[in-house]
C-alpha cells in the first residue's frame with residue numbers, strides 16, 4: 001500500500017517498527033518443478049506496533065480473498081488438534097449447560113473439526129467459513145456451514161433468520177481478520193443475551209518470550225496481547241470474564257467474553273492476574289516493543305554463525321518439516337540449499353515441491369535414512385520432542401538435531 005498506514009483498530013498512524021523481516025513470499029505457496037524458472041511474488045513482512053493502543057500488526061499486503069478462499073489447511077488432518085477440539089466441546093457443554101435448545105456458531109469453522117463434537121451431542125450448530133473447499137468437507141459430515149466472510153453484515157442477516165448464538169467460537173481467526181472492528185462488531189450483534197464468546201489466539205507474550213518471530217506471516221494481520229484484545233472487545237461492548245493459557249501454537253490464550261451488561265458471570269481472578277502480569281512486563285510501553293527487533297537480528301546472526309561453521313567443517317545438513325513458519329525463518333535468514341540440502345515432510349501435497357522463496361526441495365522422510373545427514377534441522381520446533389523421538393535412528397550414524405528457536409541448539 002505504501003505511504004501512510006493506519007492502525008486497524010484505532011486508526012492512529014503507524015510509525016513504530018516491531019520487527020522488519022524483509023521481503024517474503026506467501027508462506028504456503030509451495031513451488032512446483034515447472035515454477036522454479038518463473039518469477040515469484042514477494043511481499044514485505046514488516047510488523048508495526050501502534051503507539052496509541054499497542055496493537056502489533058502487519059499491513060494487509062495481500063488481499064485476504066486471495067489467501068483464504070481456497071485453503072490447503074484441513075484441521076482434521078491433525079490428531080492433536082482434533083483431541084483439543086473434542087475436549088473443548090465437552091468442557092463448553094458442561095460449563096455453559098448447552099442442550100438441544102442451544103445454538104453454537106463457529107467462525108472460521110474450517111472442515112467442521114470442532115462443531116462435529118457438538119453435533120454428536122445433539123446440539124444445533126452453524127459454521128461460517130469462507131474457504132469453499134474446506135467448508136464443503138464440513139457440510140458433507142453434517143455440519144451446516146455458510147460459505148462467506150464474517151462481519152457486521154452477515155451477523156445481521158443471521159440474526160434476522162433467528163441464528164443468534166448462545167456460544168460463539170472463534171479459534172485462530174481473529175489474527176487473520178483484516179477489518180477487525182467489523183468482525184468484532186458482528187460478534188457483538190450475533191451473541192444472544194446471556195451468551196458466551198470464546199476465542200483462541202496466539203499470545204504475543206509467548207511470541208516475544210520465546211523469540212517466535214517465525215510465527216509471523218502474511219496471513220496473520222494482528223498479534224494480540226491479553227491487554228490489546230481486551231481493549232478491542234471492550235470498545236465493542238464485550239467484557240472478558242475468564243482466560244486460560246494454552247500450549248497450542250507455541251502458547252495461546254483462550255478468552256471468554258460476554259455482553260458488558262451481563263452480570264451473571266463473575267470475572268475470574270485469572271483475568272486481573274494476567275492483565276497485571278502484562279502491565280509489569282511492559283506491554284503498555286513502547287521501549288519494550290522496540291527491544292524485540294534486536295533480539296530477532298541476534299538470533300539470525302547466531303543461527304547463520306552455526307550453519308557457516310558446520311559447512312566449514314564439511315558437515316551435511318537436512319531439514320525436517322516444511323511448515324509455514326519454516327518459510328519465514330528460511331527467507332528472513334537467507335537459508336537455501338547452500339546450507340540445507342533438502343527437507344522432508346509427511347504431507348504428500350508438499351513432497352516433490354520446493355519451499356517458497358528459498359527453493360529447498362521437499363522429499364518424503366525416507367530420504368533421511370538414504371543420505372545420513374550429520375545434522376537434522378527441525379523447522380516445526382514446536383514439535384521437537386515428538387520429532388526427536390520419531391527420528392531417533394539418526395543417532396545410528398552420529399546424526400544430531402538442530403533446533404533454531406528460541407536460539408540455535410544442538411541435541412544428540
Ligand SMILES: [Zn+2]
Nearest residue numbers: 007010050053
Ligand atoms: Zn491503534
